[in-house]
Amino acid sequence: MTKSPLSPDETRVLQQGAALKKPLARAAAIGRANGLGYVVFGALTTVMAxxxxxxxxxxEGALVTVVGVLQRREAPKLERGSPQAASDMSRNEFWLMIGLAIYCLARLFVLTPETTALSLDPRLARASGGDLDGLVDAVHGILFGSLLLVTLLYQGGMALYFRRRIPAAERYQRETPDWARATLGSL
Structure with a gap:
């Protein structure tokens, strides 16, 4: 058995630092995964539009893509313990929530669906009981109302999640010496 090059105190500091870094690494992984999903969804939306x-x-596609790129850029900083990265990731999610909520509200109250193309098919009119406009309006309302709810819950929840990582990042920076952060960052 080889003797560790670290003293017991240094080993303890590294173990404590690793424990403090763990929730930051988890949050960074979530940020990277969300960011990748946002980039893919945003790029597809942009290409289709x-x-x-x-x-x-x-x-909408540009907003989602930009937020995805920003989240992926900030995630490694958060993993290294940057409180500013946690704040930036929270703000990114907040602005995405606001942008998507405005889009949903506009689709619900300003940009109502057009049914003229759908009205050309008499089978659709018969299936809707003769009120195709009412059916389309109901589906439209359910779709964008649901999207609004999911946006508020998910992006709002993610904004709070990253906001709550700021104290953990500050504690990691405060209680883990530079040498220990550098060592943990290289593992």
Whole structure:
């Protein structure tokens, strides 16, 4: 058995630092995964909206893509214990929530669906009991109302999640010496 090059005190400091870093690493992994999902979803939305120059969906896709890129950029900083990265990731989720909520509200109250193309098919009119506009409005309301609820819960929850990591990052910075953070960062 080889003797550890670290003293018992240094080993204890590394173990404590690793314990303090664990929730930050988990939050960073969540931020990276969310960021990747946002980039993929945002890019697909942008590509699908580009041919018709659908400005609303282009803006939505751009917002989601930018937030995804920002989350992926901040995640490694959070893992290294940056309180500013936790704050930035929280703010990114908050602005994504606001942007998507505005989009949902606009779709619910301003940009109502057009049923003229759907009205051309008499089978749809018969299936809806003759009130195709009412059916489309109901489906539209359920869809965007649900999306609004999910946005408020998910992005709002993620904003709070990252906001609550700020004290953990501050504690990691305060209680883990530079040499221990560098060692833990290289593992």
């Amino acid at each position: 580009a041919p018709g120059l659908d400005w609303i969906h282009l803006a």
